[in-house]
Amino acid sequence: MTRTLRIISGLLGTLAAAFAVAQDMVQPEELEQGFVIVVDDIARVATKDRPMYLASNFGGWDPANRDYLMTARSDGRWQIVFEHPRPNATLQFKFTLGSWDFVETDPDGKDIENRILPKVDRAALAGERPVFELRVPKFRNPSDIANERDSTEYRDWQVQGTLRRLQVSGGAGPAAGTMRDLLVWLPPGYEDEANAERRYPVLYLFDGQNLFEQRKGGPKEWQADETATRLIAAGEIEPLIIVGVPHAGAGRMSEYQPFDMGLRVEPGGREFARWFMGEVRPRVERAFRVSGRREEMGVGGASLGGTISLYLAGTYSDAIGLLLLESTAPLDGGDSAEARAWLDGIERWPIRTFVGVGGREFGDGEQARERSRAFADWSKAFSDRLTDAAGDEAVRFRFDPGAAHNEEAWAGRLPEALRYLYPVRKD
Numbered sequence: 001m002t003r004t005l006r007i008i009s010g011l012l013g014t015l016a017a018a019f020a021v022a023q024d025m026v027q028p029e030e031l032e033q034g035f036v037i038v039v040d041d042i043a044r045v046a047t048k049d050r051p052m053y054l055a056s057n058f059g060g061w062d063p064a065n066r067d068y069l070m071t072a073r074s075d076g077r078w079q080i081v082f083e084h085p086r087p088n089a090t091l092q093f094k095f096t097l098g099s100w101d102f103v104e105t106d107p108d109g110k111d112i113e114n115r116i117l118p119k120v121d122r123a124a125l126a127g128e129r130p131v132f133e134l135r136v137p138k139f140r141n142p143s144d145i146a147n148e149r150d151s152t153e154y155r156d157w158q159v160q161g162t163l164r165r166l167q168v169s170g171g172a173g174p175a176a177g178t179m180r181d182l183l184v185w186l187p188p189g190y191e192d193e194a195n196a197e198r199r200y201p202v203l204y205l206f207d208g209q210n211l212f213e214q215r216k217g218g219p220k221e222w223q224a225d226e227t228a229t230r231l232i233a234a235g236e237i238e239p240l241i242i243v244g245v246p247h248a249g250a251g252r253m254s255e256y257q258p259f260d261m262g263l264r265v266e267p268g269g270r271e272f273a274r275w276f277m278g279e280v281r282p283r284v285e286r287a288f289r290v291s292g293r294r295e296e297m298g299v300g301g302a303s304l305g306g307t308i309s310l311y312l313a314g315t316y317s318d319a320i321g322l323l324l325l326e327s328t329a330p331l332d333g334g335d336s337a338e339a340r341a342w343l344d345g346i347e348r349w350p351i352r353t354f355v356g357v358g359g360r361e362f363g364d365g366e367q368a369r370e371r372s373r374a375f376a377d378w379s380k381a382f383s384d385r386l387t388d389a390a391g392d393e394a395v396r397f398r399f400d401p402g403a404a405h406n407e408e409a410w411a412g413r414l415p416e417a418l419r420y421l422y423p424v425r426k427d
Helices: 002-022 224-233 249-255 269-287 304-315 337-344 366-390 407-421
Strands: 035-041 053-056 078-082 092-096 131-136 162-169 179-186 202-206 241-245 297-302 322-326 352-360 395-404
Touching: 162 269, 179 224, 179 269, 202 269, 202 304, 202 322, 224 241, 224 407, 241 269, 249 269, 249 304, 269 304, 297 304, 297 407, 304 322, 304 337, 322 407, 352 366, 352 407, 366 395, 395 407
Parallel strands: 035 131, 202 241, 202 297, 297 322, 322 352, 352 395
Antiparallel strands: 035 078, 053 092, 162 179, 179 241
């Protein structure tokens, strides 16, 4: 009997091992054949005139991105087909009816966490597209959040301190003929008569929609206003101006990609950089008392927002002396020889660079952990490169093992970043 049990146990172990080998569990985003998402709108509120969209990190969190407009089916459900692989990214998303005012909620009308698709067995699919069937119990009713508007439109922002809007035109690619509002946060005392002649350091941050306030249903915020206010009051940093530069929605991935990074989007980052230096920076300096000194001008962002910041700092090194990189997508992530040559050609690095990255950038699964390790390894290698070029005091690297790829993580590291980049002057 014992021998029989041992044989059975051995067979089960062999079968389990064989099954594990046969499986090839991957994120759907990696599949060459793509995948399909089908959504059942339980309340049947989506219509032809108010269709459903997939708002996601792939589309710059634009709630009405035409590239992610879903198609109505004859069975009353909605679907969207992803035809191309995205091997180095995990889709995070929510469904909307074209505005964050009409974002999906739970049955009680409360916000939900970003959706992420489960892994699939690539071998079992045999080249077929997997279909993910999801349900939306409810969409937010705009009467629940009266007087709120999306993005940077003219409404009262709930921020700590003083926030000004400054309209600029242009951008890169599809955004070249558009207008957008910069969000300019002013430090305490800026408007005091005693400071009328004072000029302030400045930090330009990209993905500016997410810096000062969480949009209903959208990503969380960096809490830049609360953090800067607290550190200035405590005498831990110099009073500074923070400028949020909103992304271009559907054009975000193009604007923030200076080289081909394997994202299947035409790179528009170099055009964006010229627009930033030729339109955004002069516009801000004409309207506000910004110091023009290199050692007091910084740029920064997260993910692709960090990538375009790195490109700006390396290309316009005579003007930009401070750099904030959070969870930054590798500039040569598409195995771009052009990007590597650009990096190798930089002769003048920023005076101070803060590099932050988490240990859970892509989630908790085995393959997600592997990608997270590779992501963090690139950040560390880049930091070491800067250290070799500019010295130990010119770089601050922070690895946060439990942090993910989101605004909460970036907000958590922002105090340290500001203390390092904008220390109180000793003169």
